[in-house]
Amino acid sequence: EDKVVQSPLSLVVHEGDTVTLNCSYEVTNFRSLLWYKQEKKAPTFLFMLTSSGIEKKSGRLSSILDKKELFSILNITATQTGDSAIYLCAPEGNAGNMLTFGGGTRLMVKP
């Protein structure tokens, strides 16, 4: 059975701090790993990672994948209150585009 573990489960920081969110996975026929941000409604897409060691960046967010050690990290620098959300990682494996979601990391950024 595919398995995804995210850590920490929750995190409280102050604006300006840097955070690192972790995702370890075990999936059959790994294709890619996706990161999502979920606020009040549906998850919104952040990154898709397919190759090890290549950092993807979008503003203050960046992510990297290690396919040998089966993990990914999501970094957020200079956090803002608007970064408060649940961050979900989802490796894609098995048939088609089936995604297995981790339980998420709840990030709260205080002013």
Next chain:
Amino acid sequence: DTAVSQTPKYLVTQMGNDKSIKCEQNLGHDTMYWYKQDSKKFLKIMFSYNNKELIINETVPNRFSPKSPDKAHLNLHINSLELGDSAVYFCASTPGSGQKNTIYFGEGSWLTVV
């Protein structure tokens, strides 16, 4: 225009009832999905469906059934609702299976069984 739309957004119903949640996507995507997100925020795949293949997560009770009248629609029908079915149900779609694509989610349907 909303890419993936679900109705109803909120649904409160009694145990034992049968209910449906509708989903439509206007993206021209080939593959649609239903996910369930429970109170602990675990987002779990329930079904993956395109016009060729239905893939069912074996942990999903057979009270749940997907119904697809056409490529743009994948409705979720639930028989004999139970308290544990209370959750947020997300519909989603991707351009196709076997491709490295992002997934587009609907805004969710909040189901409460009382």
